[in-house]
Amino acid sequence: MENNKTKSITIVGGGSSGWMTAMYLNHLYRKEKQNIKVRLVESADIGILGVGEATVHSIRFFFAAMGLDEQELLSETQATYKTGIMFRNWMKPQQDKVHEYFHPFEQIKFGNGFDLSTSWLLSQKLSGQRYDEGTCISSELIKHQHGPKTANSKGYTGIVPYGYHIDANQLARFLRKKAVAAGVEHIEATVEKINTNNQNIISIETDNGVFESDYFIDCTGFKGLLINAVSEDNWVSYEDALPCNKAVAVQRKYPAEQQPKPYTEATALSNGWVWQIDLINRQGTGYVYDGNRLSKEEAEAELKSFLGSESEFIKTLHIDMQIGRRKRFWVGNCITVGLSGGFIEPLESTGLHLINLGARLLSTHLTQVSVPDAIQESYSELMINAYEDLKQFIVLHYCITDRDDTEFWQAAQRSVEHCPALKRKLAIWKYKICEYADLQTASTSCFNDENYRFILYGMQYYPELHLDIDKAQMETLFDSVKARCQQAVQYSETHQDSLDKLHN
Structure with missing residues (x-):
């Protein structure tokens, strides 16, 4: 039985999903005195998406469970309530x-x-x-x-x-600092090749070495770099019910005399809706829209018209979103967490909640090297239920409009x-x-x-x-x-x- 114990887990991809998962698993294994290496591989060249920058309230319980000081967390991430x-x-x-x-x-x-x-x-x-x-x-x-x-x-x-309004890039950096200090191995590298055998990942080859592991967790975002290497026909689209598949995100300076609001604003426009999220130093805003009805240029123009000509913009980013979920969140020794597993438009700010849920379920399902099919199916089924429940709740916002x-x-x-x-x-x-x-x-x-x-x-x-x-x-x-x-x-x-x- 000793040989069936998990010895190492490699997470590919940083951002909130990678570092929250790494921190959670490392915290769990150290608390239970299990000698399991947690490694995170991320590329310095790939930016963090950070679309919404807002959370649901339950994310407080994750941060508290990780032993993070709330004031330090919020002061280092330009956060508001x-x-x-x-x-x-x-x-x-x-x-x-x-x-x-x-x-x-x-x-x-x-x-x-x-x-x-x-x-x-x-x-x-x-x-x-x-x-x-x-x-x-x-x-x-x-x-x-x-x-x-x-x-x-x-x-x-x-x-x-x-909950919080929080700078996603700074949150990832803060979690990385805390996770590495707690013992997570951090490898800065770009994945160049994924070696597989019968829906299992044997190793990943990077520009900074080759890494083997008992399990690989895919936190590579919409690319789904690892899960796509071990599975085909593994996607269920939600775009029939939720057609908003594009976003144009803008960072802007506050208008004169404006103070950060303790709530998110979601304002409906012609073909979607605009989020406005107030951080300490700026406002994060963006237009989530149906890309089949608006071009990127039209969407950006409508957003900036809504925000007003006096707005001082810092940065603009166009995002192609994949609206849906995996049929299987766990294939072989590869597990998806975050955007690689699925995404439902950010209307209720559930991104970090789904990451937290995925990491928490790993702690009860990832018990040994040779996990039975029933355990893999249980993890996938629970994640599917979460996405299906969330899909229904988001559709409710749209379908009862007049x-x-x-x-x-x-x-x-x-x-x-x-x-x-x-x-x-x-x-x-x-x-x-x-x-x-x-x-x-x-x-x-x-x-x-x-x-x-x-x-x-x-x-x-x-x-x-x-x-x-x-x-x-x-x-x-x-x-x-x-x-x-x-x-x-x-x-x-x-x-x-x-x-x-x-x-x-």
């Missing part, structure tokens, strides 16, 4: 006002009869109030430019759950046809509230029923509910929500004050 996403223009204007709603990270439970969501719907709060405004603290905080921290918040804790001003948005309304399970759920949610049992959310999923409700009711997809309510009880409930929000504003810091502590 993120309490959610503000969606704008995803539906037709109403009374000459741009439609908008907020999707926070928090999940608040209020008792006293019906749950808060049902209570809000029954109390006819929808007549003029946004769902997020009536049900969550984060929405109130951002009205006052407050972030998630109080003056005494410890690392990775806040008054509400939060926009019909372009062919893109007309087609977006029909995108649910490519998600039969979501179509069935939407038919049900016309007559009942969306609840956990409807989704049976797997442990690999990033989003649950509370997240779905923020999108459904933010997009005004309300159920027809005919239930008797106790108006006095409802008023008591919403008075308590209002009091909780006011208390949160009172005790939290402005976003800028929190950032000043980090970066001064």
